[in-house]
Amino acid sequence: MAEAMGLRERKKLQTEMRIYRVAVDLFAERGFDEVSVQQIADAAEVSKMTVFNYFGTKEELVFKPMVEHFSDAARAVRERMPGESAVGAVRRQFLAMVERRDPSIGLHGDPFARRIRAVIMATPVLRERAYVESEKGARELADLLTEETGDPTLALIAAATLATARSALVEEHHRRIDAGESVGEVAADAVERARRAFDLVEKGLKDYAVRA
Incomplete structure (x- = not known):
């Protein structure tokens, strides 16, 4: 699938997966309720707006995939x-x-x-x-x-x-x-x-x- 994508699409997918994995790791370490979207953004080295561009809600950081x-x-x-x-x-x-x-x-x-x-x-x-x-x-x-x-x-x-x-x-x-x-x-x-x-x-x- 990655080969069929253009460079921009691959980068978007990589960013989405990085945010997703960072979020799950933080949730597992600290608890879902104890982690803010801003903390996820900081750990993934993206803006808070970028997180919401890929995942509409905090719950989607777990469920979207x-x-x-x-x-x-x-x-x-x-x-x-x-x-x-x-x-x-x-x-x-x-x-x-x-x-x-x-x-x-x-x-x-x-x-x-x-x-x-x-x-x-x-x-x-x-x-x-x-x-x-x-x-x-x-x-x-x-x-x-x-x-x-x-x-x-x-x-x-x-x-x-x-x-x-x-x-x-x-x-x-x-x-x-x-x-x-x-x-x-x-x-x-x-x-x-x-x-x-x-x-x-x-x-x-x-x-x-x-x-x-």
Whole structure:
């Protein structure tokens, strides 16, 4: 991607990533509430205005790079193949992410990435933001299924079920790695665990929202 960018775009991306990494490191060291945007700007050697040009709020200094992943389940359903159910699409996407050890589902050992999670878990306002973003993702999926099926109640139930199953699997990855297991150990049985989870969901949803 960097090769396809011009010099200006590469410099902007480098600046954004420097601000992001500096902010997360400061939050981890001092606490989210104890760090000001001005302190982040000073540490990143940019102006406060530059920080806000890249990140509209202080919370976005944590969430901006990950927000798109709250829509992963909706994306899977939106792009599913003919004859594929909603649960089938979400399962297929999740299994592919397990296979490549996608950081967005917790299968990574990178200290910086785990530092981000630690900051979120230690900060009530960030935990609330994570909950809100998760709910928005589930609502996006529910709205999509409502458009296809015409039944908003069943769409909401299906979306909530799929989102909960997916979140539980991701949380399990984090919990085990936080407890000291290696990424390899967790990934070794993650595919089978995910299959069992989505099979359980499918028993109640297997004939729901099959694309014509």
